[in-house]
Amino acid sequence: MITLQTPIDQREIEELKVGDQIEIEGTIYCGRDAVLPKLVRLIENHDLDSIGVNLEGAVIFHTAVSPAGIGPTSSNKVEIEGSIPALSKAGVKIHVGKGALSPKTVEELKRYHSVFAITPPVSALFSDKIVSQRIAAFREEGMEALYQIEVKGFPAIIAIAHGETIFASPRGG
Amino acid sequence: MLCRKEIEDAVETCLVKAGTTFRPDQLRAYRNAISAEKNENAKWVLERILENAKLAGKNTSPLCDDTGIPHVFINMGSSLSLPHDWLSAINDGIIRGLRIMPGRPMAVRGNPIERVEQSRGLYADPGKLSLAPVIVKPGKGGKLKITVLLLGGGPEIRAKTYRVFHQRSIDVVLGEAVRWASSEAKNLGCTPCVPAIGIGRTHVEASALMLEAMKEGSLSRQNRWEKKVTELINATKVGPLGLGGDTTALGTFMKIGPLRASGIRVVSMRPGCCFEPRKAAVVLG
Ligand code: SF4
Numbered sequence: 242m243i244t245l246q247t248p249i250d251q252r253e254i255e256e257l258k259v260g261d262q263i264e265i266e267g268t269i270y271c272g273r274d275a276v277l278p279k280l281v282r283l284i285e286n287h288d289l290d291s292i293g294v295n296l297e298g299a300v301i302f303h304t305a306v307s308p309a310g311i312g313p314t315s316s317n318k319v320e321i322e323g324s325i326p327a328l329s330k331a332g333v334k335i336h337v338g339k340g341a342l343s344p345k346t347v348e349e350l351k352r353y354h355s356v357f358a359i360t361p362p363v364s365a366l367f368s369d370k371i372v373s374q375r376i377a378a379f380r381e382e383g384m385e386a387l388y389q390i391e392v393k394g395f396p397a398i399i400a401i402a403h404g405e406t407i408f409a410s411p412r413g414g
Numbered sequence: 415m416l417c418r419k420e421i422e423d424a425v426e427t428c429l430v431k432a433g434t435t436f437r438p439d440q441l442r443a444y445r446n447a448i449s450a451e452k453n454e455n456a457k458w459v460l461e462r463i464l465e466n467a468k469l470a471g472k473n474t475s476p477l478c479d480d481t482g483i484p485h486v487f488i489n490m491g492s493s494l495s496l497p498h499d500w501l502s503a504i505n506d507g508i509i510r511g512l513r514i515m516p517g518r519p520m521a522v523r524g525n526p527i528e529r530v531e532q533s534r535g536l537y538a539d540p541g542k543l544s545l546a547p548v549i550v551k552p553g554k555g556g557k558l559k560i561t562v563l564l565l566g567g568g569p570e571i572r573a574k575t576y577r578v579f580h581q582r583s584i585d586v587v588l589g590e591a592v593r594w595a596s597s598e599a600k601n602l603g604c605t606p607c608v609p610a611i612g613i614g615r616t617h618v619e620a621s622a623l624m625l626e627a628m629k630e631g632s633l634s635r636q637n638r639w640e641k642k643v644t645e646l647i648n649a650t651k652v653g654p655l656g657l658g659g660d661t662t663a664l665g666t667f668m669k670i671g672p673l674r675a676s677g678i679r680v681v682s683m684r685p686g687c688c689f690e691p692r693k694a695a696v697v698l699g
Contacts, residue, residue: 260455262455307518309479309480310475313603315568339604340601359655361459361604361655362603362604362687363463364475365473366465366466384518398458398459398655400657407657
């Protein structure tokens, strides 16, 4: 088990291998289909500071945040997977979600020294790991707003790193 | 005669129990899978799912943040006497359960077109998630059996109801259902799955039989055909979360209804997911 403290250092990413079991300590941003494209637009307009979010060494978890808890949504949905290259370029080191990603995204992750981790939909366990949570931006999106959570021992497995993928076969439809 | 409050309270309790606890057959199936699984990452996922179930039960918190769409299945005894508003009591019990658990506030606002386009956002109240049409079948004597099931979104994306040319062979029919389930398992993400299969005369009937299979099925009680379907899906080696290993399906639930003279059977296959079937039942009267 490898413990990673945010913000995550480039050297720590280089040492990670596909199949490594990790636990994340510190800050995780939570967002999915609705807000990740909005974040990308802010990055493209060099306007990320306007919402006070720093993505250098950051972890993004593909999830909604509701009174029912958090849990991974499928990362291979267009809006989510499409945001991964720009977010990686802006400094995100670990994207956490579920499901296989395309060979193109595997390459983009490698190019921007970022990795993809997957985690089971264990909402009760996640609730036990959350120390605090707040809305970071895009409040109007309700449970799909950008949330910032503080966690202790958030579990995941490295699924894609340095051009390697844990998924045996290419993803289907 | 049963009173309205008795029904409402029982439905509320069932909904919360369905969404927050593992049944003994699920616990047993996971423990067996963990001891049999040789892939270390697959084992890690199965252990986290079991740990999650223990915490959810202890804290009465949802097993999964997709708390699902509530479905109710009724078995009504012939000598049962019910209050005239029993259906609205069930509905109110569902609303109360969703608020208490709490359910994920995911009901879509607006008129039919706005709902399809999701252009007016969501209700903040989890109780707004209305109940799916209730299925009623005959039951025993003066008893009312209520089963609440919570159906998650992932398996809905991957379910299929379609005709199969049976060629007078159960192997042909189940082989097709296995093909559907196997190709969807790798895209589901939330494996291990528990496929439910209904075989009937019409699409509505096959879907209802599929739900009845979920209602009646136990992972500790599998017939030879259910075992065979599970084995064939496990041969895909998709594994928990798609990480590989021997545990792609924990079991299968199957229900065959009355059939008609025809070259086809209508088959409904819903793959289920690692927490399903989320269900709880009560018998009143
Ligand atoms: S598929 Fe099942 S386990 Fe996965 S998110 Fe949906 S309800 Fe939860």
